[in-house]
């Protein structure tokens with residue numbers, strides 16, 4: 001499979017009056033065509049920031065201060081705002097938690113879909129309308145032929161997120177960045193929406209970066225998982241490996257939040273404490289104040305990602321294993 005997205009040692013900083021805060025530090029991973037990579041961690045881990053950096057929508061004063069972002073062999077982190085806007089429309093589709101941020105309340109969903117399709121694909125307005133109806137049908141909107149002329153507020157939250165998915169896929173992008181796409185929705189429809197997103201992206205061969213705090217969503221959807229903590233990647237591996245054999249104590253803790261896994265395994269780990277603030281990231285392993293396996297070395301030296309079974313983890317326990 002071909003690599004769609006490659007992030008190499010991406011770092012993001014926020015200048016403040018009291019000095020520069022590093023919000024992302026050396027984040028590296030890649031996503032292939034047709035693959036879903038889940039990016040997981042508690043709030044403040046740097047997941048959304050990674051997504052925002054990729055789509056070129058970091059909120060100032062945040063800025064990329066190191067590393068590279070490649071999309072289909074093109075380096076995109078050095079592009080101008082205009083060039084990036086074109087890439088975003090054509091090659092990257094974004095889906096956010098609140099569907100209303102992606103939809104314009106003043107236009108019908110059909111107008112918005114047709115606009116996106118005619119801007120990026122060489123289709124006439126009437127061909128674009130046919131395509132828009134197909135997209136709405138593919139996302140499970142009933143009576144798409146009539147509903148295409150409705151305004152966003154005439155849809156329920158779940159239906160609206162289906163429209164956003166149709167819109168994100170309309171220009172046949174290579175990469176979809178979905179940031180907590182179902183968090184605002186009713187639990188009963190979350191799984192349907194995730195399943196839909198996964199199926200449509202696979203059909204189009206799009207790579208998906210799925211950002212979520214919910215390990216359960218990852219378990220159901222992703223091929224691989226990137227676990228983030230305090231702006232760094234602390235574990236990366238296939239979903240199967242990471243779920244059945246988490247190597248970083250933080251990952252093991254996140255597993256405890258999936259009810260079906262927690263009660264079958266001896267893994268009901270509670271992670272006490274909370275994600276450190278950017279201006280107070282602990283020395284050594286940033287997770288050490290919360291870790292029940294902490295050793296002396298953890299407080300002084302920061303572990304980099306290292307081989308751990310079939311995965312990689314940034315934890316001194318993995319080093320011990322090798323020694």
Ligand code: SF4
Nearest residue numbers: 285288291298315316
């Ligand atoms: Fe815990 Fe040490 Fe591993 Fe950090 S490096 S997760 S403190 S055992």
Ligand code: MG
Nearest residue numbers: 043047048180
């Ligand atoms: Mg977030």
